[in-house]
Amino acid sequence: MEFEFLLNDVLQKISIEKKDGRFVYSDGEKNEEADIRYISPHEISVLIGDVSRRIFIARDKDCRYVFIDGRQFVVKEPAEEREDFHKGDARTPEGTLLVKAPMPGKVIKVIVAENDQVRKNQTLAIVEAMKMENEIKASVDGTIKAIHVSAGDLVDSDKPLLELEPS
Amino acid sequence: MFKKILVANRGEIAVRIIKACQEMDISTVAVYSDADRLSLHVQIADEAVGIGPPPAVDSYLNMDRIIEAARTTGADAIHPGYGFLAENAGFARRCEKEKIVFIGPNSDSLELVGDKVRSRQTLEKAGIPIIPGMKGIVKDVAAIRNEAREIGYPVMIKASAGGGGKGMRVVFREEELTSALEAGMREAKSAFGDDSVYLEKFIEEPRHVEFQVLADNHGKVVHLFERECSIQRRHQKIVEETPSQALDPVLRAEMGETARKVMEVSGYNNAGTVEFLLDKDRSFYFLEVNARLQVEHPVTELTTGVDLVRQQIKIAAGEKLAFDQEDLEQKGHAIECRIYAEDPHNNFLPSAGKILYLKEPNGPGVRNDCGIYSGWDVPIYYDPILAKLIVWGEDREAACQKMIRALDDYVIMGIQTTIGFLREVIGHNRFRKGETTTGFIQEYFSEWKGGEDSDERTKLALLAAAFDSIQGTSEGKGFQAAKKETYTPWRSLGTWRLGGK
Numbered sequence: 097m098e099f100e101f102l103l104n105d106v107l108q109k110i111s112i113e114k115k116d117g118r119f120v121y122s123d124g125e126k127n128e129e130a131d132i133r134y135i136s137p138h139e140i141s142v143l144i145g146d147v148s149r150r151i152f153i154a155r156d157k158d159c160r161y162v163f164i165d166g167r168q169f170v171v172k173e174p175a176e177e178r179e180d181f182h183k184g185d186a187r188t189p190e191g192t193l194l195v196k197a198p199m200p201g202k203v204i205k206v207i208v209a210e211n212d213q214v215r216k217n218q219t220l221a222i223v224e225a226m227k228m229e230n231e232i233k234a235s236v237d238g239t240i241k242a243i244h245v246s247a248g249d250l251v252d253s254d255k256p257l258l259e260l261e262p263s
Numbered sequence: 264m265f266k267k268i269l270v271a272n273r274g275e276i277a278v279r280i281i282k283a284c285q286e287m288d289i290s291t292v293a294v295y296s297d298a299d300r301l302s303l304h305v306q307i308a309d310e311a312v313g314i315g316p317p318p319a320v321d322s323y324l325n326m327d328r329i330i331e332a333a334r335t336t337g338a339d340a341i342h343p344g345y346g347f348l349a350e351n352a353g354f355a356r357r358c359e360k361e362k363i364v365f366i367g368p369n370s371d372s373l374e375l376v377g378d379k380v381r382s383r384q385t386l387e388k389a390g391i392p393i394i395p396g397m398k399g400i401v402k403d404v405a406a407i408r409n410e411a412r413e414i415g416y417p418v419m420i421k422a423s424a425g426g427g428g429k430g431m432r433v434v435f436r437e438e439e440l441t442s443a444l445e446a447g448m449r450e451a452k453s454a455f456g457d458d459s460v461y462l463e464k465f466i467e468e469p470r471h472v473e474f475q476v477l478a479d480n481h482g483k484v485v486h487l488f489e490r491e492c493s494i495q496r497r498h499q500k501i502v503e504e505t506p507s508q509a510l511d512p513v514l515r516a517e518m519g520e521t522a523r524k525v526m527e528v529s530g531y532n533n534a535g536t537v538e539f540l541l542d543k544d545r546s547f548y549f550l551e552v553n554a555r556l557q558v559e560h561p562v563t564e565l566t567t568g569v570d571l572v573r574q575q576i577k578i579a580a581g582e583k584l585a586f587d588q589e590d591l592e593q594k595g596h597a598i599e600c601r602i603y604a605e606d607p608h609n610n611f612l613p614s615a616g617k618i619l620y621l622k623e624p625n626g627p628g629v630r631n632d633c634g635i636y637s638g639w640d641v642p643i644y645y646d647p648i649l650a651k652l653i654v655w656g657e658d659r660e661a662a663c664q665k666m667i668r669a670l671d672d673y674v675i676m677g678i679q680t681t682i683g684f685l686r687e688v689i690g691h692n693r694f695r696k697g698e699t700t701t702g703f704i705q706e707y708f709s710e711w712k713g714g715e716d717s718d719e720r721t722k723l724a725l726l727a728a729a730f731d732s733i734q735g736t737s738e739g740k741g742f743q744a745a746k747k748e749t750y751t752p753w754r755s756l757g758t759w760r761l762g763g764k
Contacts, residue, residue: 103728168676225643
């Protein structure tokens with residue numbers, strides 16, 4: 097069976113078949129064999145030859161987490177024309193940047209007003225989460241086209257705070 | 264001894280205190296905000312009382328609700344933990360009035376040491392070395408600007424009412440002062456309910472060395488040696504250890520004696536910590552008294568064998584300290600790493616959300632003070648500390664090695680944490696040589712973007728995801744296999760051998 101996964105945002109492919117209780121898999125060039133078992137719903141034991149590895153796995157709504165040797169991988173299904181909101185600012189069809197909060201939190205202060213000219217790295221708003229203030233900065237020079245939040249609002253990480261038209 | 268103690272805190276420290284009470288056969292009352300109904304401290308306590316909405320000002324800082332909870336449950340003492348009301352003299356006084364024992368210093372002493380400006384004056388008179396700084400609290404920006412000029416840049420803005428890096432800002436130039444003051448005052452207000460800030464001279468390349476003190480109600484004051492807390496991010500301690508690499512027996516004795524004197528002059532009782540800055544030339548300056556149990560108290564416990572929470576409770580109940588200064592010694596080396604819900608790959612932004620899976624490290628010499636569990640949602644309202652991992656080794660190198668092993672064994676899935684970052688810090692050759700200053704993270708880790716993934720780990724992750732998809736489990740269905748051939752720019756990794764050298 098062929099699988100495509102986004103592994104920490106990098107697209108990866110693997111094919112895997114079950115054969116006589118073991119798993120034969122390939123990265124496209126070479127077949128390998130492994131003895132893979134669940135230890136618990138969150139724990140997988142892998143033996144490849146005599147090399148033993150313990151892998152942890154957890155599942156969420158739209159992604160899966162894999163944990164190996166102190167490192168967590170986020171595994172997602174690649175979606176066609178997927179808009180990735182977590183990679184910088186998203187754009188509207190007109191080319192305006194949607195500036196979003198990088199994490200859920202509370203808006204402490206909106207520093208700019210509509211039609212303000214701003215410079216790259218200028219602070220636009222301050223969002224607090226877990227008692228630390230984080231400055232939301234302009235990623236480019238531009239003009240503030242719209243403001244969607246005000247001080248005191250609780251925001252999610254995918255909610256646009258304001259719109260910025262690059263100059 | 265007390266029959267019932269109310270713990271006016273949350274998270275790992277509430278859990279730590281509740282466990283100490285259980286060991287001493289004292290029943291416990293937890294308090295919780297609406298965001299913490301499912302938190303660990305609520306589950307392990309004997310009784311639990313809701314005290315209001317999620318924001319701390321409406322719940323964990325709400326004295327009326329907490330006192331009321333103590334009265335309705337019949338608690339005879341309140342342990343405030345750290346943060347929140349721990350260093351609030353008004354709260355200590357309120358407890359005294361209500362005939363509920365406040366497990367901490369007496370309110371007069373708390374008021375004195377909590378007033379950073381007044382305590383500085385008192386201690387300066389007693390001959391304690393002090394950092395140059397403001398002589399009073401001023402709310403007027405122009406006056407603060409004059410003070411800053413007098414002290415000389417760079418200056419440090421600090422919250423008068425507390426520590427923990429909240430409200431703290433370093434200002435290198437006068438034009439940065441106003442915005443830094445505003446931000447510092449806002450942070451101080453939201454963390455401590457008081458926006459008073461003050462200035463002091465910013466000492467460059469210092470080490471942060473503090474001394475743990477215990478003082479009973481009968482006049483005996485002992486110190487339990489130092490903790491070095493130089494490894495900090497945004498003025499927030501992240502790694503602490505004891506003994507400090509910077510002290511020799513003579514300097515240690517001198518600083519310890521000074522710490523005892525600070526507490527005696529301040530009329531202090533119960534557990535407290537005296538913070539010093541140690542500069543490049545091994546001069547030390549009194550910084551402040553932390554009038555509470557410290558986050559990093561476990562490293563002292565592991566090297567001295569003294570249970571500080573147990574001692575706090577005994578002292579508050581009027582017992583005499585059962586040991587003298589000469590009975591105390593440091594054995595081996597202990598290190599603590601603070602595990603925060605922050606994403607080191609994304610500028611250390613807070614990472615709230617559901618913990619899908621947790622596996623705690625263990626083994627000889629490994630202690631995990633933990634406030635979380637699998638399935639718990641980390642709320643956005645409070646400090647991002649999840650747990651503290653503490654190790655003990657016979658010497659510093661053994662402790663470092665043990666810490667790295669324990670961090671590697673620590674699994675927290677679903678949210679991002681600082682575990683991987685801490686592993687890099689402990690593994691850094693400068694850290695291993697003991698070259699720790701408060702500028703360490705800025706100097707060696709400001710460009711850090713997260714470790715590279717080896718091909719082997721990437722391959723294993725891919726294999727695990729594919730295996731989980733075709734085998735499935737009771738929990739959720741596997742991902743669908745790719746249905747069609749599409750062109751994909753996937754990375755070719757070439758041939759590889761698992762575990763190959």
